[in-house]
Amino acid sequence: MNIVLLYTYALASLILFAGCETPKSKVHAGELKYPDGKYCATVDYHNPRTGTESSYILKVDIESCELIKIYWPNGGWLDNSHFTPTDISDGTASFESDLNVEYTVSLISEESECN
Template sequence: MKKTLKIITVALFGLLISCNSKTRKKTLDNTVPNISPTADCNLKDGKYSATIHCYKTATHYPKTQTLDVDVKDCEIIKIYLPNNKCLEANQLFNASIDENGIAVIDDDDGRTFEVAIYKSSLAP
């Protein structure tokens, strides 16, 4: 009985996420301003710690973790992934950071990253 309830819960959660993903993405596209690289994001160039929420559309798999990112000219140019891997600037699209330290980024693997940079980890 518990196993059946767990399976139903997971299935409903997956359905909810898949239904919300298009709406959520559309909402994000409408609410996140198109920031130019020259915009003042209040961050100096350097490495920062950030909370990153990743969502892969193909698998409907969300994941949130704290990772390091490199910032240059108010854009995220690198995301350091676990296991000594990273995503480089040529794999990231729409990586501009707003004045609150937030960026919504798509990558070449069909993932969407919502990045919130910790202001307390200001680069020197």
């Protein structure tokens, strides 16, 4: 009976502490590579309808290993009312907005290092 409890505890610990950490991460076990917060990111924009392509360095919000918001320099933002929160646990996320615009977001650094 004790061996079953030991295996159950080990499995629960593994699931609890794994988080969204990736194998290439150099952080301690149980820590997220990108904890919840604001980050600087390169945001590549492509509108297939017009052919417009642009690249920006912007602040973004990460929550539970998902990209949830992009902040534009003019005070506006793109959030879950415009796209489905996207996994960014490896530092990169791609998605299409509600207006069929394609975005690729690559995390650069913490917000404090963003200009």
